[in-house]
Amino acid sequence: MTNIKIREVEVYHPENQVRNQYYLDHFNRQGKDIDRLLKAFGKDKRYIINNADENTLTMGIEASKKVLDKAGLKGEDIDLIIFTSQFPEYTIPPQSLMVHEAIKGKAETFCTDSNTDCVGMIVAFDYASRYLKGSDNMKRALIIGADYMSVHCREEDEYTYPLFGDSACAVILEKTEEDCGFIDSFYTTNSEYPDIVKFPACGASKTYESEINDRKVDWTPFDGSFIIQYAKESIDKLLQKHSMNFNDINWFCFSQFALPIIDGSAEKFEVNREKFIYVGDKYGYTGTSSPFIALYEGIKSGQVKRGDNVAFWSIGGNWITCAMLVRY
Incomplete structure (x- = not known):
């Protein structure tokens, strides 16, 4: 029986790490005390992009390169790329197409983007698993989830600005006869x-x-x-x-x-x-x-x-x- 297993998982995040005190000070200047809010939501640290060179797409590309390297694979080994994001850097062209170019994918690769908000990467995993099972020509999928959230938050909104972080994750799925997946x-x-x-x-x-x-x-x-x-x-x-x-x-x-x-x-x-x-x-x-x-x-x-x-x-x-x- 053919199953779809997780071969490897990798994460990319910006180097800049911001702790709660920054946001406490930021909202104190607005006359708001968010200490209880941060504790209630369980937040302490988060990674935040603080330069003009990084965004949703660049983080997704870096996560993709990391997971391919970890798996000992090349771009040409991937048959399906799905890039899921709420905050894509581009809607045209698809970000999956730009990942394909960055990892030197093969011509036969199917590339597509999706957006189901915060549940998007689970949905993409579901899509990819069922697609691989139903396709004789495909063996592996690269699923990328990335959001550059901080730049789109209102700096006066205590329910988004101090709670969100910027990161990307990439997963390689592949067909297997193992009892897993x-x-x-x-x-x-x-x-x-x-x-x-x-x-x-x-x-x-x-x-x-x-x-x-x-x-x-x-x-x-x-x-x-x-x-x-x-x-x-x-x-x-x-x-x-x-x-x-x-x-x-x-x-x-x-x-x-x-x-x-x-x-x-x-x-x-x-x-x-x-x-x-x-x-x-x-x-x-x-x-x-x-x-x-x-x-x-x-x-x-x-x-x-x-x-x-x-x-x-x-x-x-x-x-x-x-x-x-x-x-x-």
């Missing part, structure tokens, strides 16, 4: 409140109007208490479908948006909190790549081992959620 996914969508988060806030068609200054992220604070229930219901349905239970999951790589998602999920699922990998205190919230940066850190630390069952879950786009099971 992609198991299944499950989606939930609720489009009742589509305008809670928008970018650009004014709409792309109005960005050229000189009187418009509302071009950055428009983030309306919302009650996120429903998020954990969404996650539990999705993972429950996947586990039931495959005759598994929560004890069969070795690791949970969930959205790193806020620490309460991690702590609350562990409590709701009635599983050991140590099974939930949290790196949002080190990277900040990196958007589409966050569940896979958690996986990367779990592998790097020696926690996640081959044969372990990993549950992924994230939410984006007001609200699109995806749960996914993978045997690493």
Whole structure:
């Protein structure tokens, strides 16, 4: 039986690391005390681009080169490239095409970009796994998730500016006969409140109007208490479908948006909190790549081992959620 395994995972982030004190001082000058907010969200450090040479695309290219080198592969070994981002540097040409050029990919490669907001990299992984399984001509896929988030945040918005970080993650998937890899996914969508988060806030068609200054992220604070229930219901349905239970999951790589998602999920699922990998205190919230940066850190630390069952879950786009099971 052909399965789709994770061959390698790599991460790229800018060198500039910013700690909480910078944001505490920044908002104190605005008459705001965000100390409790940062503690509640579980933030401490984050990587922030502070030069004109880096962006979503350059970070994605660097992550791609790193993961190919780690796997001992070349660009010509890749059959499918998917680049997922909420904040692409370009929409034309596709960023995947520019990655293809940077890694010297072959002519037969299928390149495409996608955007499902913060759940994007899980969705891209799902797409790629199913596509590889259904294609006789493809063996390997390169999945890239990258977001240059900090530049698009309003500096007076305490719910985005101090919480987000800039990073990229790249994953190589490949066909195998081993008993491992992609198991299944499950989606939930609720489009009742589509305008809670928008970018650009004014709409792309109005960005050229000189009187418009509302071009950055428009983030309306919302009650996120429903998020954990969404996650539990999705993972429950996947586990039931495959005759598994929560004890069969070795690791949970969930959205790193806020620490309460991690702590609350562990409590709701009635599983050991140590099974939930949290790196949002080190990277900040990196958007589409966050569940896979958690996986990367779990592998790097020696926690996640081959044969372990990993549950992924994230939410984006007001609200699109995806749960996914993978045997690493």
